Amino acid sequence: MPGRKRSVHGGYYSQWVGAEVMGMAGFLLLLPSLPFAAASYELVTPPEHPRRTGLHLSLHDHAAPIQRRRSLLASNDGATLPLAFLGRSQGSTAASRVYHVVDYGADPTGRNDSSDAISRAISDAFQPPKTGRTLLSGIPDLGGAEVHLDGGTYLVGRPIRLPSSGGGNFKMHGGTLVADDDFPTDGYLIELWAASSSSGGGAAAAGSSGDLHYEYVTVRGLMLDANYRGGGIAIIDSLRTTVDNCYIAHFATDGVLVRGGHETYVRNSFIGQHITAGADPGEKNFTGVGINLDGNDNAVTDVTIFSAATGVAVSGQANILSGVHCYNKATGWGGIGIHLRLPGLTQTRIVNCYLDYTGILAEDPVQLLVANSFFLGDANVVLKSVKGVMRGVTIVDNLFSGNDKEVDIVQLDESSGKVFGDVDGVLVNRNVVRGMRERATVARGSARGNGTTWAVDFSPVLLFPDRIDYVQYTLRPHGGAAGGLLFQGHALRNVSSNRVVVESRSPISATVHVAVDQSVAAAA
Numbered sequence: 001m002p003g004r005k006r007s008v009h010g011g012y013y014s015q016w017v018g019a020e021v022m023g024m025a026g027f028l029l030l031l032p033s034l035p036f037a038a039a040s041y042e043l044v045t046p047p048e049h050p051r052r053t054g055l056h057l058s059l060h061d062h063a064a065p066i067q068r069r070r071s072l073l074a075s076n077d078g079a080t081l082p083l084a085f086l087g088r089s090q091g092s093t094a095a096s097r098v099y100h101v102v103d104y105g106a107d108p109t110g111r112n113d114s115s116d117a118i119s120r121a122i123s124d125a126f127q128p129p130k131t132g133r134t135l136l137s138g139i140p141d142l143g144g145a146e147v148h149l150d151g152g153t154y155l156v157g158r159p160i161r162l163p164s165s166g167g168g169n170f171k172m173h174g175g176t177l178v179a180d181d182d183f184p185t186d187g188y189l190i191e192l193w194a195a196s197s198s199s200g201g202g203a204a205a206a207g208s209s210g211d212l213h214y215e216y217v218t219v220r221g222l223m224l225d226a227n228y229r230g231g232g233i234a235i236i237d238s239l240r241t242t243v244d245n246c247y248i249a250h251f252a253t254d255g256v257l258v259r260g261g262h263e264t265y266v267r268n269s270f271i272g273q274h275i276t277a278g279a280d281p282g283e284k285n286f287t288g289v290g291i292n293l294d295g296n297d298n299a300v301t302d303v304t305i306f307s308a309a310t311g312v313a314v315s316g317q318a319n320i321l322s323g324v325h326c327y328n329k330a331t332g333w334g335g336i337g338i339h340l341r342l343p344g345l346t347q348t349r350i351v352n353c354y355l356d357y358t359g360i361l362a363e364d365p366v367q368l369l370v371a372n373s374f375f376l377g378d379a380n381v382v383l384k385s386v387k388g389v390m391r392g393v394t395i396v397d398n399l400f401s402g403n404d405k406e407v408d409i410v411q412l413d414e415s416s417g418k419v420f421g422d423v424d425g426v427l428v429n430r431n432v433v434r435g436m437r438e439r440a441t442v443a444r445g446s447a448r449g450n451g452t453t454w455a456v457d458f459s460p461v462l463l464f465p466d467r468i469d470y471v472q473y474t475l476r477p478h479g480g481a482a483g484g485l486l487f488q489g490h491a492l493r494n495v496s497s498n499r500v501v502v503e504s505r506s507p508i509s510a511t512v513h514v515a516v517d518q519s520v521a522a523a524a
Contacts, residue, residue: 097145099125101154101175108152110178115156121147125170126163135168135215136239142170149175149222156180159187159203159230164194168215168239172222179227185252188234189224192217192241203234204253212261214238219246226251232271237261244268249275254292255308258316262297272307272328278356280307284333289313290326300324311337311358317347327356331379336361340368343386355379367392375409378402378436384413388421395428402436410439410463420464426519428463439463441518445500446511452504454512459498462518468495470517473502478509 099121102108106117125147128140135141153176160177162170177189186202193203194213217238224232224246232248235241238261246269248255255271258264271290274280290305295316302323305311311326321338329335337355340346343364350360350370357377362368364386371394375381381395400409410428412420429442441463445456454475459465475490489505495516502512 097125097129097143098148099146100148100150102150102152106149106152106154108150108154108175110153110155110176112155113157113180114154115158115160118147118149118154118156118160122160122172123163126165126167128167136212139166139168139212139215139239142167145170147172149173149177151175153178156189157182158184159191159234160189161191161193161195162214162217164213166194166213168217170214170216171218171220173218173220174222176223176225178225179229181227181229183227183229185230187229188231188254188257189226190219190222190232191234191236192238193234193236202230203236203257204231206234206236206259210237210260212237212239214241216240218242218244220244222246224248228252228273232256235259235261235264239263241265242267246270249273251288251308254289255305256291257294258292258298259294261295264293264295264298265301266291266303267299267301269303271303271305274307276307278306278327283307283329283335286329286333286335290328293319309335310339311335313339313341314346314348315342317342317345319347320349320351321353322349322351323353324350325354325356326358328358330357330377331359332357337379340365344389362393364389365393366390368394370395371397373398375400378405378407380407380436381410382413383410383420385416385418385420388414388418389423390420390426391422391424393426393428396430398431400431400433400436402434404435406437408437408439409433412463423464423467424519426463442516444513444515446513447502448511450509451507453493454502454510455499456512456514457499458516462498462516464518466497467518468498468500468516469519471495471500471514472516473500473512473514475502475504476511476513478511 101114101118101121104117104120106114125145126142129143131143133141151174155178157180179189184202186204188203191203192214193206195206215238219233219242226232228250229252231251231253232255233243234257236259241264243256243266248269248271251273256266273286273288274282286307286309288308289310290308291300291312293312293314293316296318298316298319300312300321304325305328308328311328312321312324326337328337335358337358338350338360340348340362344366346362346365347367351372353373355373355375357379359375359379360370360381361384362381363384365383366389370381375398380400383390395410409431414420426441428440431438438461440461443458443461445458447454447456471492473492477488488508491503492500493503494501500514500516
């Protein structure tokens with residue numbers, strides 16, 4: 001009875017086992033004799049396969065250049081080595097678009113300035129492939145080129161700026177950048193900024209040109225330490241940029257600045273001027289802005305901002321903040337968690353966020369949504385009048401937890417002298433409140449009495465003073481038809497000062513139920 005064929009290194013053999021050997025025990029009895037039973041095997045030549053080249057290096061062949069590089073780095077105590085000794089030639093091979101900054105002489109120990117070396121690596125990465133492909137018109141497709149920081153810490157004395165020629169489909173990742181003591185205070189550690197030679201000042205003062213120079217650039221897995229000199233990352237006139245899994249600290253201006261462009265995503269990152277976990281003794285002196293969104297159509301998702309004067313500043317349109325935790329600087333110290341500073345054109349959505357002892361400030365909000373968020377420690381929403389405009393504002397389904405200090409969950413700031421007069425479509429409702437004072441634009445109440453007048457005062461809860469756009473009430477006599485008073489005449493008499501008054505023609509024992517709404521139409 002035929003047996004089984006088994007492969008061995010370089011060939012095949014077959015063993016013929018007699019029909020009488022039927023079990024595992026019989027097979028095991030044969031094992032000691034297998035090496036000596038040469039006549040029982042038949043060598044079969046394997047089928048020929050195409051020979052693969054470039055894949056026959058042994059583990060020792062791979063490890064030797066790495067060990068040489070490590071020993072050279074150790075023996076030179078972090079000094080910059082000639083490229084010939086690093087085991088790779090400068091730049092990338094013809095088959096690779098990954099550029100390692102150590103190959104350009106960058107010092108991964110952080111002792112020497114690596115600005116020039118990192119910039120040379122980026123410059124090579126921005127040499128587009130010969131495919132001629134582009135992303136948005138005029139933006140070369142770099143083919144997924146990467147600049148790798150090799151897990152090192154690099155001292156830089158000037159901003160690492162992407163080439164002004166522009167480009168896209170590029171990633172920079174895997175290390176730490178630290179600003180030195182002479183780093184320019186108006187610069188950022190990484191700048192996506194196509195500045196012209198005639199541009200004055202740094203990226204902090206740069207305006208948007210309206211043209212787009214970068215697309216699909218990813219900055220990932222970086223620690224950025226601005227050394228209290230400038231900022232972390234500046235993204236100017238860029239499209240579809242991602243800042244992912246970064247830790248940005250010790251900035252003096254902004255952790256992340258987005259100006260112009262569209263669709264920058266900042267996500268899964270930790271940002272703070274000072275490295276702290278709360279209750280910092282120097283909290284009242286925090287300055288700077290964690291994320292400064294001066295552009296449209298951006299998203300901040302799953303980000304913690306743990307120290308700064310302002311967590312997120314928004315002065316662009318159609319931005320969304322989701323899963324953002326701000327405990328940057330308490331409101332009591334003058335801090336702002338989220339500052340919406342585009343009066344009359346807000347168009348911002350804030351959902352599933354955590355405002356931790358620091359709140360939201362919105363100037364003349366128009367089209368603003370705040371929902372499903374948690375406000376702790378008397379953190380609240382302040383609506384500030386600039387020109388007295390508030391339209392399309394929805395603040396619903398949030399949790400507010402305070403310290404029993406009678407702080408309003410939503411507060412009007414008319415300190416500019418302009419009251420909110422242009423108001424339409426404002427809904428504040430369905431919020432869960434504990435230890436704070438509830439405010440809403442929709443309310444219900446009841447009054448019970450025996451007489452001709454019933455009054456329900458909504459001023460303790462309604463957001464806008466002396467404003468009721470819609471009233472619905474029901475007068476329910478006690479005793480019903482048996483009392484002979486079922487069809488008594490009654491009418492709504494007054495709604496001034498947010499106090500609803502209902503009168504009946506004759507005295508009656510009854511309860512009046514009232515529902516009011518401040519958000520139906522603009523005030524007359």
